[in-house]
Amino acid sequence: MSRQLQARRTAWLEFTQLAADHRAVNLGQGFPDFSPPTFIQEALREALSGGYQMHQYTRVFGHPPLVRILAKFFGRIVGREIDPFEDVLVTAGAYQALFCAFQALIEEGDEVILVEPFFDCYQPMVELAGGKTVHVSLRPSQKVEGSGVPSSGDWVLSPEELASKFNPRTKAIVINTPNNPLGKVYKTEELQVIADLCVRHDVLCISDEVYEWLTYDGNKHVKIASLPGMWERTVTIGSAGKTFSATGWKLGWAISSVHNMKNLKIIHLGSVYQCPTATQEAVARGFEREYELFGTPESYFQQLPAMLHQKREKLASCLGAAGLQPVMPEGGYFMIADISSVKVDLSDQSTEDEPKDFTFVKWLTKEKGLATMPVSTFYSPEHRREFSQYVRFCFVKEDSTLNAAEDILRKWSQTQ
Amino acid sequence: LMHLCFVLQNIMTSRHTHTKRIEGLDKNVWVAFTSLAADPSVVNLGQGFPDIPPPSYVKEALAQAASVDKMNQYTRGFGHPSLVKALSQVYGKVYERQIDPLKEILVTVGGYGSLFSTMQGLVEDGDEVIIIEPFFDCYVPMVRMAGAKPVLIPLRLKSGKKTVTSADWFLDPDELSSKFSSKTKRRKHLHTTGRTSDELQMIADLCIKHDTLCFTTLPGMWDRTITISSAGKTFSVTGWKLGWSIGPEHLMRHLQTVMQNTIYTCPTPLQEAVAQGLQHNFELMGQPECYFSSLAEELEGKRDRMAAFLQEAGMPPVIPEGGYFMLVDVTPLNQDLSHMVQDEAYDYKFVKWMIKEKKLAAIPVTAFVGEESKKQFEKYIRLCFIKQDSTLDAAEAILKNWRKI
Numbered sequence: 001m002s003r004q005l006q007a008r009r010t011a012w013l014e015f016t017q018l019a020a021d022h023r024a025v026n027l028g029q030g031f032p033d034f035s036p037p038t039f040i041q042e043a044l045r046e047a048l049s050g051g052y053q054m055h056q057y058t059r060v061f062g063h064p065p066l067v068r069i070l071a072k073f074f075g076r077i078v079g080r081e082i083d084p085f086e087d088v089l090v091t092a093g094a095y096q097a098l099f100c101a102f103q104a105l106i107e108e109g110d111e112v113i114l115v116e117p118f119f120d121c122y123q124p125m126v127e128l129a130g131g132k133t134v135h136v137s138l139r140p141s142q143k144v145e146g147s148g149v150p151s152s153g154d155w156v157l158s159p160e161e162l163a164s165k166f167n168p169r170t171k172a173i174v175i176n177t178p179n180n181p182l183g184k185v186y187k188t189e190e191l192q193v194i195a196d197l198c199v200r201h202d203v204l205c206i207s208d209e210v211y212e213w214l215t216y217d218g219n220k221h222v223k224i225a226s227l228p229g230m231w232e233r234t235v236t237i238g239s240a241g242k243t244f245s246a247t248g249w250k251l252g253w254a255i256s257s258v259h260n261m262k263n264l265k266i267i268h269l270g271s272v273y274q275c276p277t278a279t280q281e282a283v284a285r286g287f288e289r290e291y292e293l294f295g296t297p298e299s300y301f302q303q304l305p306a307m308l309h310q311k312r313e314k315l316a317s318c319l320g321a322a323g324l325q326p327v328m329p330e331g332g333y334f335m336i337a338d339i340s341s342v343k344v345d346l347s348d349q350s351t352e353d354e355p356k357d358f359t360f361v362k363w364l365t366k367e368k369g370l371a372t373m374p375v376s377t378f379y380s381p382e383h384r385r386e387f388s389q390y391v392r393f394c395f396v397k398e399d400s401t402l403n404a405a406e407d408i409l410r411k412w413s414q415t416q
Numbered sequence: 417l418m419h420l421c422f423v424l425q426n427i428m429t430s431r432h433t434h435t436k437r438i439e440g441l442d443k444n445v446w447v448a449f450t451s452l453a454a455d456p457s458v459v460n461l462g463q464g465f466p467d468i469p470p471p472s473y474v475k476e477a478l479a480q481a482a483s484v485d486k487m488n489q490y491t492r493g494f495g496h497p498s499l500v501k502a503l504s505q506v507y508g509k510v511y512e513r514q515i516d517p518l519k520e521i522l523v524t525v526g527g528y529g530s531l532f533s534t535m536q537g538l539v540e541d542g543d544e545v546i547i548i549e550p551f552f553d554c555y556v557p558m559v560r561m562a563g564a565k566p567v568l569i570p571l572r573l574k575s576g577k578k579t580v581t582s583a584d585w586f587l588d589p590d591e592l593s594s595k596f597s598s599k600t601k602r603r604k605h606l607h608t609t610g611r612t613s614d615e616l617q618m619i620a621d622l623c624i625k626h627d628t629l630c631f632t633t634l635p636g637m638w639d640r641t642i643t644i645s646s647a648g649k650t651f652s653v654t655g656w657k658l659g660w661s662i663g664p665e666h667l668m669r670h671l672q673t674v675m676q677n678t679i680y681t682c683p684t685p686l687q688e689a690v691a692q693g694l695q696h697n698f699e700l701m702g703q704p705e706c707y708f709s710s711l712a713e714e715l716e717g718k719r720d721r722m723a724a725f726l727q728e729a730g731m732p733p734v735i736p737e738g739g740y741f742m743l744v745d746v747t748p749l750n751q752d753l754s755h756m757v758q759d760e761a762y763d764y765k766f767v768k769w770m771i772k773e774k775k776l777a778a779i780p781v782t783a784f785v786g787e788e789s790k791k792q793f794e795k796y797i798r799l800c801f802i803k804q805d806s807t808l809d810a811a812e813a814i815l816k817n818w819r820k821i
Contacts, residue, residue: 248684
């Protein structure tokens with residue numbers, strides 16, 4: 001397998017190293033630097049002091065208490081009976097769920113539509129499965145002058161362009177909502193356009209919904225699997241790490257109808273076999289708590305987005321003051337900002353053929369001690385040039401980190 | 417009309433069936449037998465996990481790790497720094513060589529994940545992989561999923577011995593050699609579990625002669641070997657699902673690439689806790705308090721106990737030189753299973769019958785062999801002895817009462 005595959009994500013490794021070397025304030029990587037909520041840490045402590053079974057193998061496709069609560073929790077949301085043992089698979093992070101989905105469903109020669117910008121692992125995973133990626137870009141629609149801060153909601157797909165990507169070889173389309181890096185939260189009408197195409201062309205949908213609880217400004221997360229005709233053809237992927245701010249637990253899941261899930265299970269069985277027991281037990285307890293508190297102010301799924309809402313506002317205003325133009329995200333962990341108007345001469349910095357955003361990220365890390373990620377890494381090679389004027393910031397950080405970033409940006413804006 | 421269209425789509429046969437790579441891989445012995453054995457009234461000597469608690473310092477290390485903020489977030493993809501460092505120390509001592517923690521080690525989701533990363537990283541479409549029977553059942557499906565062909569060679573029992581140990585099962589050197597030479601164009605990989613040094617040397621010589629990669633280790637074999645191990649088995653925490661691969665950089669690089677594209681990283685708090693456990697025992701290596709030796713000593717006693725009560729019940733065991741399992745020949749019991757009409761090997765039927773009628777669970781050994789060797793192994797079942805005394809007492813009682821209805 002790896003003969004064909006280049007060591008990917010070298011950009012990630014390079015930028016992470018650079019951030020570490022310069023002890024930069026790190027708004028690059030997508031993980032919280034604050035603790036997971038007390039109740040989930042408590043749940044793990046309790047699980048660890050449970051009987052010997054907590055440290056030994058559990059059910060291959062998912063620890064029974066976890067699959068049961070996931071089926072119940074998401075069943076209530078999509079309005080259907082989800083079978084915990086047939087329709088749910090627990091995986092080593094959403095990452096492994098994606099891997100299982102591609103390996104189980106994509107054959108040599110299949111085409112898979114990726115909506116850009118996309119979380120960069122989708123492309124190599126499709127290629128690993130022998131598939132061919134076809135890209136369609138979200139584009140900022142023309143805004144009326146003076147109509148306020150650009151929003152991720154302005155970035156849309158052209159229905160005609162999207163429809164043109166479907167053909168008899170199309171096997172699946174991958175969507176990510178709320179989106180990394182853009183923060184777009186797809187509206188029902190937008191998902192309906194995609195759903196109509198999937199049904200008409202008998203195409204599968206892989207829906208990466210790891211940030212599903214993080215929506216702002218009253219935007220609602222909509223599950224494409226809940227639209228008519230979509231349950232049978234959608235694999236919905238979720239993450240305990242993003243749900244409970246514990247990315248290091250590396251637990252996720254895939255949910256779909258049994259005829260898809262039985263194939264994902266075979267891949268899982270042949271690659272990882274099963275996930276750790278104690279963390280599954282703790283996540284189950286976390287979901288049981290949230291099931292009871294759902295929609296109430298005590299729910300973590302209300303509290304976390306409320307907390308992040310403020311952080312998002314704060315970061316956006318600091319970026320604006322420093323001459324960057326932020327795109328206000330409707331959801332997720334990240335904000336992108338346009339660097340075109342930034343007053344800094346990078347002509348001597350850039351190495352040959354390097355996209356502008358790469359050069360800027362390196363400069364910002366080295367010269368200002370602030371680490372981010374270039375957005376062109378989230379595009380296919382063909383479209384990278386077109387979208388190389390954005391950088392991505394993670395705002396899911398504690399106040400001290402954001403304050404430190406704010407200081408850097410304020411000082412920089414004062415020198416301009 | 418729209419609604420009618422949706423309904424019609426659902427009735428129509430979808431073109432979405434499984435992909436070729438998973439063709440025929442849906443049967444799995446564990447999925448079949450774990451639920452049967454899960455009944456609390458069944459004494460479970462089937463699946464290989466301890467019902468003894470892990471060392472308390474290991475459990476405490478996990479609770480400690482989980483209370484540190486950073487430990488709940490992503491760590492280094494190829495392995496948490498403190499863990500790869502501890503691994504390079506422990507294995508550096510075992511191998512008597514410097515092991516680079518960043519380039520020569522990969523942490524994976526269990527030993528299983530290492531096997532997968534190795535197969536996907538080093539085995540290509542059209543390759544052949546030599547596997548010695550009986551083998552841990554996942555090897556064959558993993559080889560096939562990588563597009564390669566498994567070439568099987570059984571261990572054979574020396575005849576005429578009264579008490580059989582695992583040392584009486586051997587590889588025929590000529591037979592093994594023939595597996596290497598049949599398709600000289602292809603690179604071949606050899607897959608094995610712990611064997612005697614003479615046998616390993618024979619395997620090593622064949623690997624070097626035929627330029628083959630090997631998945632076991634011996635002096636002189638470093639450049640062509642990936643060694644796979646498990647925290648779950650080392651510290652009696654199978655439910656932690658952490659393992660590792662160790663090998664030369666030019667091979668490990670490919671396993672790391674697989675990791676980046678499949679799982680990306682393993683859980684942080686678990687890795688931190690295993691690092692602590694390894695550190696603790698590294699200091700004790702060579703001493704009786706070292707868990708690596710104390711566990712083996714404890715298990716030797718259990719092994720001898722189990723062998724004794726099996727012999728008394730008329731079932732000759734194969735005394736193992738290592739590991740957690742014991743094979744036993746059920747032929748002398750002469751159990752008539754003609755009422756079981758499924759098209760299955762004798763041992764599968766025997767184990768199902770035994771779980772139902774005797775409330776004792778084991779695993780059928782033909783799960784660990786290929787089609788051609790089934791007849792050779794179908795009178796054997798596998799029992800796990802890393803169990804607490806009360807479990808072994810219960811098993812002994814069942815066997816004592818075997819003849820009674």
